[in-house]
Amino acid sequence: MRAMRLPSFDAVSMVRLRPSPDVWFALRTTAAALLALAIALLCSMEDPKWAAMTVFIVAQADRGMSVVKARNRIVGTLVGASMAVVLMGLFGQAPPLFMIALALWLGACTGMASVVSAFRSYGVVLAGYTAVIVGMSSTAHPQQVFDIAVARATEILLGIAVEGVMASIFSPASPRLALERRLEAYLRQGSALAARLLRGEATGTQIHGFFASALALNDAVDYAAARSREIARLGGRLRHISYLMLAQLLAAQSCRVGLDGCAPSRALRGVHDLLVQRAEGRSPGEDALATTLGRLDRHHRRLRRLCMQRRDAFDRAFALEHARTIVHDLQASQQEQAAFEQGQPSRRRFATRRHRDRYEAAYNGVRAFLAMGAASLFWVYSGWSAGAGMVTIVGVVCALYATRPDPVSGSIGFLKGAGLAALAAFVCIVWLLPWVEDFAGLAAVLAPFLILAGLAMRRPSTAALGASGSIFFIDLVGPLNGTNTGVVQLFNGTLTLLLGIGIGVLMFTVLLPSGAERYLRRLRRSVDADLAAIALHPRRMQRRAWFGLMADRMRARLGLAAALPEATLQRDLAALLGALGMGSDALDLARTDGMPGLRVRAVLRRLARGDLPGVAEQAMRAARHHAGLAGDRQDAQAQAHWRTAMVLWDMALCAREYLQAGAEDSVQAQVPLTPSVTLQS
Structure with a gap:
């Protein structure tokens, strides 16, 4: 078993009051969280912990990442809180309909987050589970839903503002x-x-x-x-x-x-x-x-x-x-x-493309809907007083981790972080907080735990552990003006938290599980469909956009590396590289000046039909034909024939590589071949 490596401290940097980036991030984020908590307590906000939790949620080592995440959190929070108010107004007198509508909203947001860009995905997911948080908090008193929505939004916006100010002050001036x-x-x-x-x-x-x-x-x-x-x-x-x-x-x-x-x-x-x-x-x-x-x-x-x-x-x-x-x-x-x-501006505009798996998006949306429905039924029939909190946690886990390459591993890390947070909160509540009389003492108690969590967030292997640990530690301690969380309240909150996350993990493994092999089969069919679309309508796709789309598919494949053997990884890599080459060559052939001729069009027709063996054979024959027309002449027409021959030869080799990797799926597959993105320039 490998020993856990502790964060390293540079002695020279510490003497000069310049801690390492990891330590600096942990100190800055902890200071921002405590400052947000102090302001929330000073303003007598309803639940001050949300301000401090938000700081750790949006905190990133890179200032630009913090800005983007904060923007999406603001939009997602406002949309989700507003939707909770609307749904409560429509179905507040019919709790079953309200729960169904809330689950439908969560499922729709989860499915949509699976197909939008990475920057917007977080905001869409947040709009889904913020509505769940506000709505479930209002089930006991539906008439107070607007006040609860305003309180949550105010506390979250305070945390975002404090983190933004601290990051602006202590981050580098220019990226x-x-x-x-x-x-x-x-x-x-x-x-x-x-x-x-x-x-x-x-x-x-x-x-x-x-x-x-x-x-x-x-x-x-x-x-x-x-x-x-x-x-x-x-x-x-x-x-x-x-x-x-x-x-x-x-x-x-x-x-x-x-x-x-x-x-x-x-x-x-x-x-x-x-x-x-x-x-x-x-x-x-x-x-x-x-x-x-x-x-x-x-x-x-x-x-x-x-x-x-x-x-x-x-x-x-x-x-x-x-x-x-x-x-x-x-x-x-x-x-x-x-x-x-040298600072010379660029006029280039790049159309980015990301892989979109609409079937996976549908699975994620349906899973989130069914998971929240199952948790709600458990709450109703068990009569558990803290069941609303458990339903909220199930919704958050099923929405937040649905878009990850390996949701089970991610949610298990979330569960481990919650367990560590419960232990730390127990130590604070039982032995430390009873001796605290003012905010300075509270900050002195919380700071060491938050700094350790901040350090863990900076390491990829412990990032999920640190993020969930910091958030749930603040949640379980629950600092309020004049009162401390009791042991019974802590145990009830811990049970709610761990049971909610555990049910969420169970839903990922039992309810519409995300199979790696099934995902790869759909990815290969998407590649075949996009190759056919390029052959039919090459001017709707830019070459660099095709490279970006295939790079995103390779990144998605890399996220499944732990779930499949190395031999499968190598085979899929060869297939994706072959597909990348074929698509690039098809785009080049369709835009060759004075071409394409009859032979080139025949190759593109075979590619459009998904006849990859025919593509390899026809492209080789066409390449030899154009090479013969070029000969050893150096005039413009001969050069055009030679370039066409080289592109055709490359397409033939790429098609063979794709076929040898075993990645070709028949065009007559049960799932129809539809491009994963809209091909447009």
Whole structure:
């Protein structure tokens, strides 16, 4: 059993009053929570703990993330509280109808959160379970629902405001330096991975991780743009670099396939050396890039003369074509990086695409509805006085964790955090709080526990534990003016909390469980449907949007890595890379000047029908045909034929890779093939 590592403290930084980022985050968040609690107590708010809990809910290490989360929480809180008032006004005299309407609202919000972007998902989920919180708190006194809604909204808005002020004071002035460091790390990671691909040493986990890093960079740009107009103007350059590095990675994969185990030529070794140099943090100069491109062009022209006689010459020419793409993308990414560091605004607008599984969204919505209904029936027939709180917790868990890749593991972490919070609250209530007489003493008692929770929130392995522990610790202690929570009240609250979370976990495992294999089958059918849609309507999808969509699918697949064996991970990676290449090639073919001809249109028709074996066969024949038309001539028409031949050859290889991975589903599957996103530019 691995020993738990405690947070490290830099002695020099502590002496200079500059704690590490983890310690600084914990101290800042704890101070903000205690300040919000003090203001709520001073203003005699109905339930001051909500102000302190909100601080830990919205707190993020990155100021931009805090801003985005706070905005969504404000909108979700106001919408959810308003809906609770409306539903109580409509069905307040008919409790069964009120519970059904509340469960329907929660299910609708949970399902919608599964298909909207990550930024809006939190707000939609919050609108669902805020209505449950306010509505269930009002069941004993329906006439007070408006007062309860206003009280909850006021306390939550106070917590958001205090956290925002503290984060603004103690966060760095500009996120630009942090983005520059992140961009450099991303470029080095991408160059190192491309070099490993050329050597045939890259693993599936590394490739998956890089696609996740590309999406994380885009998310970081969006977060930074929320707090900085400067980043909003420059963000297009970072998104373009993210796309260029993904294209470079795909080119490196195709280059390696073209070599087919053969030793790389001197020109290809030069490309590899450039990538290694960039991975070490040394940007290749323009002269070195131009020299490498010149060597590739000369070697490429020699091979083209031999292509019609020797198959290996065609494969090597194909590899060199993609090697040129690698160098061009490397050159363009360096230019974009320099422009970003010089503060040159970008006019590019990027249409982002995310994978949407509508079947999973329907499962999540129905599960949340049925779970809340089952919890409500348990409350009604048991007659438990604290049953309303249990129903609330079930609704929160089923809504909050439905959108996670592995909801069972996440909700179990939530349960563990609640258990630790109950132990800490017991220590405080029984032994420490009876000696407290003022707020200073209360703060001294709560601060150590909250600081430890804040430190846990900064580590990925304990983040869920720290977040739930901090929130439920404040909830169970329940500080109020002039009174302390009693032991009996603590035990009742702990039982309500643990039983509610436990029922939520049970619902994820018994009621419409989220099966990893079933999810992957639907993901593959979505890929097939999108490939068919691209072949039919290529101008409705931008190439960089296709890269973003497939990167999001790889990130979703990576979230299921623990649930499936490594062999399945490698097979799915090969399938997704093959699909990414086919879609990219189809977009290139449809937009070739003077093309597509009859043979190209025949390939696209087969792709639209889902006939991938036919795509591989037809694309290879068409590639040889266009290569023969190009010959060794260098005029514009010959160059167009040659480029078309290379794209067709790449499509054939990608189709074979996709088929060999076993990822093809028949178009006559029971579930109809519909694109996962609306294809539009």
